[in-house]
Amino acid sequence: MYIVIAGAGVLGSYIAQTMTEEGYGVAIIEQSEAQKVTIARKLDVKIIQGGAVSPSTLEEAEVKRADVVVATTNSDEANIFICFLAKQMGAKRTVARVRSQEYSGYVIMPTDAPTTTRRVFRPKNLGIDLIVNPEIVAADEIRRILSSLYVTPMDEFAEGNIHLTEFKVTKEGVFGKPIKEIAFPKPCSIAAIKRGEEAIIPGDSDTLNQGDRIYLIASKDHMDELGALFAQPTGKAHSAVIIGGGRIGFSIAQKLEEMNVQVKIIEQDERQCWAISQKLKAVVVQGEGSDYELLKEERVESADAFIAATDHAELNILSGLLGKRLGIKHVLTVVDKPEYIPVAEAVGIDIVISPLQLSAGKIARQARLAEVASVSRLASEKMEINEYVVGENAPIIGKPLKKTDLPNGSKLLTYISDNNIRFHQGDNPVKAGDHVIIVCPISTISDTDRLFY
Amino acid sequence: MRFKVVFNYLGLLLTMVGACMVIPLIGSVWHNGPDTTAFLISIAITVGSGAVLWYFTRTKRTMPTLREALLLVSLAWVIVSLYSAIPFMLAGTFTNYIDAYFESMSGFTTTGSSVLTEIEAAPHGILIWRSLTQWLGGMGIVMLFVAFLPQLGIGAAFMISAEAGPGPEAVQLTERIRHSARILLIIYIGMSALELIALVIARLPFFDSLIITFSTMPTGGFTTTTASIGAYDSVAVDGIVTFFMAAAGINFGLYYIILWKRSLKAFINNRELRLYITIILVASIIIALDLIINRDYGVSSAFRQSIFQTVSIQTTTGFVTADYDMWPHLSRGLLLTLMMIGACAGSTGGAIKVIRVLIVERYIHRQVISTHSPRAIMPIKLAERPVSERWVTQALGFVALYVLAMIMLSLILSAADPALNLESAFAAVIANLGNVGPGLASVGPIVNYAAVSPFGKMLLSLSMLLGRLEFWPVLAITTPAFWKWR
Numbered sequence: 001m002y003i004v005i006a007g008a009g010v011l012g013s014y015i016a017q018t019m020t021e022e023g024y025g026v027a028i029i030e031q032s033e034a035q036k037v038t039i040a041r042k043l044d045v046k047i048i049q050g051g052a053v054s055p056s057t058l059e060e061a062e063v064k065r066a067d068v069v070v071a072t073t074n075s076d077e078a079n080i081f082i083c084f085l086a087k088q089m090g091a092k093r094t095v096a097r098v099r100s101q102e103y104s105g106y107v108i109m110p111t112d113a114p115t116t117t118r119r120v121f122r123p124k125n126l127g128i129d130l131i132v133n134p135e136i137v138a139a140d141e142i143r144r145i146l147s148s149l150y151v152t153p154m155d156e157f158a159e160g161n162i163h164l165t166e167f168k169v170t171k172e173g174v175f176g177k178p179i180k181e182i183a184f185p186k187p188c189s190i191a192a193i194k195r196g197e198e199a200i201i202p203g204d205s206d207t208l209n210q211g212d213r214i215y216l217i218a219s220k221d222h223m224d225e226l227g228a229l230f231a232q233p234t235g236k237a238h239s240a241v242i243i244g245g246g247r248i249g250f251s252i253a254q255k256l257e258e259m260n261v262q263v264k265i266i267e268q269d270e271r272q273c274w275a276i277s278q279k280l281k282a283v284v285v286q287g288e289g290s291d292y293e294l295l296k297e298e299r300v301e302s303a304d305a306f307i308a309a310t311d312h313a314e315l316n317i318l319s320g321l322l323g324k325r326l327g328i329k330h331v332l333t334v335v336d337k338p339e340y341i342p343v344a345e346a347v348g349i350d351i352v353i354s355p356l357q358l359s360a361g362k363i364a365r366q367a368r369l370a371e372v373a374s375v376s377r378l379a380s381e382k383m384e385i386n387e388y389v390v391g392e393n394a395p396i397i398g399k400p401l402k403k404t405d406l407p408n409g410s411k412l413l414t415y416i417s418d419n420n421i422r423f424h425q426g427d428n429p430v431k432a433g434d435h436v437i438i439v440c441p442i443s444t445i446s447d448t449d450r451l452f453y
Numbered sequence: 454m455r456f457k458v459v460f461n462y463l464g465l466l467l468t469m470v471g472a473c474m475v476i477p478l479i480g481s482v483w484h485n486g487p488d489t490t491a492f493l494i495s496i497a498i499t500v501g502s503g504a505v506l507w508y509f510t511r512t513k514r515t516m517p518t519l520r521e522a523l524l525l526v527s528l529a530w531v532i533v534s535l536y537s538a539i540p541f542m543l544a545g546t547f548t549n550y551i552d553a554y555f556e557s558m559s560g561f562t563t564t565g566s567s568v569l570t571e572i573e574a575a576p577h578g579i580l581i582w583r584s585l586t587q588w589l590g591g592m593g594i595v596m597l598f599v600a601f602l603p604q605l606g607i608g609a610a611f612m613i614s615a616e617a618g619p620g621p622e623a624v625q626l627t628e629r630i631r632h633s634a635r636i637l638l639i640i641y642i643g644m645s646a647l648e649l650i651a652l653v654i655a656r657l658p659f660f661d662s663l664i665i666t667f668s669t670m671p672t673g674g675f676t677t678t679t680a681s682i683g684a685y686d687s688v689a690v691d692g693i694v695t696f697f698m699a700a701a702g703i704n705f706g707l708y709y710i711i712l713w714k715r716s717l718k719a720f721i722n723n724r725e726l727r728l729y730i731t732i733i734l735v736a737s738i739i740i741a742l743d744l745i746i747n748r749d750y751g752v753s754s755a756f757r758q759s760i761f762q763t764v765s766i767q768t769t770t771g772f773v774t775a776d777y778d779m780w781p782h783l784s785r786g787l788l789l790t791l792m793m794i795g796a797c798a799g800s801t802g803g804a805i806k807v808i809r810v811l812i813v814e815r816y817i818h819r820q821v822i823s824t825h826s827p828r829a830i831m832p833i834k835l836a837e838r839p840v841s842e843r844w845v846t847q848a849l850g851f852v853a854l855y856v857l858a859m860i861m862l863s864l865i866l867s868a869a870d871p872a873l874n875l876e877s878a879f880a881a882v883i884a885n886l887g888n889v890g891p892g893l894a895s896v897g898p899i900v901n902y903a904a905v906s907p908f909g910k911m912l913l914s915l916s917m918l919l920g921r922l923e924f925w926p927v928l929a930i931t932t933p934a935f936w937k938w939r
Contacts (some may be wrong), residue, residue, distance in 0.1 A: 001501045002628065020606070021606075025627065025628030025629050025632070026628055027628050033841060033843070037843075039606075040610075041519065041605060044606050044610050044629060044630050044631075045628060046625050046627065046628040047625070049841075231732060239691055
């Protein structure tokens with residue numbers, strides 16, 4: 001697969017990095033010489049220097065044979081136009097990073113045509129297959145986490161029937177126990193264990209320790225019951241404090257208000273306070289998010305959730321720690337520098353939200369759409385869970401999964417054949433059209449892909 | 454710095470080089486030569502040490518960092534040359550290890566300067582190995598290695614750029630460096646095969662054709678006789694060899710564009726290539742005229758000799774069909790200049806490279822203009838595309854360093870070796886730094902380097918290495934800062 005990335009900013013180079021680790025060919029278009037040199041020292045990619053909003057540069061990057069073109073320059077308008085040009089030149093799929101919410105959805109316009117009364121204009125009309133807005137992606141993720149029973153990140157597979165949920169192991173009953181000795185009340189599979197900065201794909205004899213984060217895959221109806229093995233259910237959040245009323249804090253507040261969560265926002269800039277308070281029901285307080293006295297004064301500790309969502313990762317980590325000290329149950333922290341995420345987890349932040357990683361995951365999903373039905377990245381992007389639909393000519397057809405050698409380090413999680421969901425390796429031979437969910441380190445993805453189509 | 458990682462890759466590399474000794478072994482067995490056991494023992498030693506080194510340093514496979522890549526590449530060339538000298542010693546070709554080391558370094562760096570006095574007496578296996586070292590070194594031993602070894606990631610790019618030198622014409626042809634390395638290798642092997650076939654058709658014995666092919670494509674220069682290509686005295690052979698030498702001196706990236714992208718435009722518009730061809734044509738004509746006027750050559754033989762010699766020297770191959778040391782001073786001087794200029798970047802040729810000469814020329818031109826129009830802003834352009842100032846500075850720095858090194862090494866050589874006069878010392882350094890091979894006077898085309906003192910041979914081996922790796926990686930690892938912050 002060949003991917004062209006226009007604009008090697010933080011998001012662009014992050015996507016390039018994960019894509020090259022997965023073994024795909026990547027070309028980057030970048031205007032600045034300094035950034036070009038940095039990339040050349042870091043990534044094995046082809047770099048084309050020049051402005052991406054130009055047909056000749058896009059041609060040089062061989063956009064015509066690209067499977068995906070990702071436009072992540074600083075300008076929304078440029079990104080939209082790059083996707084338009086790329087699609088015209090023959091790119092199979094395009095993704096644009098668009099920050100402005102005005103452009104993100106569709107536009108409805110009146111029309112003079114006699115047959116219809118209105119006209120809907122969508123990104124597709126411009127040749128854009130996917131619009132990614134990092135702030136909205138992060139806000140959605142926070143909404144999803146706060147609305148689940150365990151207040152934890154999750155993902156969906158098999159058309160929503162299978163859930164993948166992250167739990168922090170806090171119940172003493174399972175400490176130090178090998179996985180095979182745990183009496184699971186319902187069928188399920190542990191996809192990965194994250195311990196500190198290390199992530200492993202566990203075998204039957206691996207044990208669970210206090211503070212591990214586990215990624216559990218199970219049928220959606222069984223998840224709540226299974227979760228009780230590892231962690232205390234906490235109930236959905238009904239009130240939340242958001243530190244920072246910028247683009248991302250505002251988006252979160254909007255999403256939470258849709259769920260009838262009571263929101264209080266603490267924002268430093270007075271003008272911004274005025275602007276957002278006009279659009280939200282939330283209480284908006286002007287002040288510094290790292291001001292402990294202010295947090296106490298505002299009775300922040302009575303909230304169910306505390307979300308640190310300013311534009312500064314450092315400030316968010318600090319506010320998050322203050323929130324923990326105040327005894328708030330769920331502290332969520334937005335951290336947009338990938339290298340800070342393990343640090344934030346190490347100092348005790350429960351849930352770290354990275355708009356960057358979430359957007360990159362969304363884009364990766366779009367890129368891999370031709371190969372897999374669903375993708376989920378986990379454990380700081382070191383692993384990927386893929387749902388494969390077995391292709392007509394896949395080499396695996398006719399062999400039982402039990403007798404198949406999966407690439408090193410990967411593990412079968414779920415095997416779905418004729419609506420029959422199994423969490424172990426079946427004895428029946430695999431047929432075309434079966435769904436197989438597999439977790440693997442991202443470096444072996446291309447080997448795993450080869451088995452299934 | 455993780456020395457384990459560096460030595461692990463060195464171990465693998467050494468094993469690979471040892472495995473390549475099977476080719477001369479086959480040649481030796483085929484011709485029933487006296488050197489069969491020498492190769493068997495050499496293979497055992499080389500593969501054995503490589504495997505041992507690899508076994509005791511094996512760790513989780515990780516990518517080398519930039520510093521590790523620099524050390525790895527510099528060490529690789531030295532150590533590989535040390536080991537590939539073993540067959541020369543065991544077969545009794547040389548009695549002195551310094552001579553054997555000189556010969557094998559000369560091979561891997563594609564220099565082609567020899568200390569072997571009786572080439573004709575050497576067994577077949579040794580001759581094959583001598584030429585094969587050039588063929589392996591031509592594309593870069595590390596490049597060969599990278600093409601076959603997966604999971605090096607960005608480390609591969611570090612290793613290749615440490616070996617091939619950074620430049621605007623970087624090796625990154627496609628989106629993956631390993632893929633690019635494979636494409637270059639395919640082109641290299643393909644052209645070698647074509648030359649082999651052409652030479653066999655020209656009725657050269659298969660053995661000679663193979664040896665010459667192994668020497669032409671990497672622009673090396675070793676042959677089976679002291680008289681070099683002149684020994685065959687065949688117009689067809691001269692023509693074929695000239696063609697393939699010239700082809701090997703062109704940036705391989707251009708072949709990629711022609712063959713894979715099916716476009717001739719980049720080839721025709723390439724300024725470096727135009728200058729390269731211009732230099733060859735102009736120099737051949739001047740030398741031919743010089744020969745006709747001052748040495749009573751016939752027109753056809755003057756052109757035949759001048760074209761062959763110009764191409765051979767400019768591409769830094771060093772094949773000989775005539776004793777150009779007997780030519781008039783203008784011709785000798787021109788050839789010496791061509792030794793410094795060398796071939797195109799991204800080719801298998803060495804020396805300063807045409808593109809740097811071109812950039813320096815444009816830079817001088819800009820300086821001249823800015824003397825009378827100080828506020829003029831003039832980016833340096835190649836084929837309508839501006840060259841980044843970083844590359845301009847890099848090219849200037851390289852040329853300055855090249856000239857400086859040339860002078861220093863020549864002075865040391867003339868001080869240390871009383872047997873060489875000043876002209877010979879300069880020519881010897883220029884010819885070895887540029888990976889050409891034969892120089893002038895006492896190291897000219899019909900004599901060799903056997904008479905140079907042991908110290909001189911070590912100094913010239915160092916020059917070959919510096920020239921082949923374009924100085925920077927070797928110099929980088931000699932700075933205290935490299936080791937302090939390792």
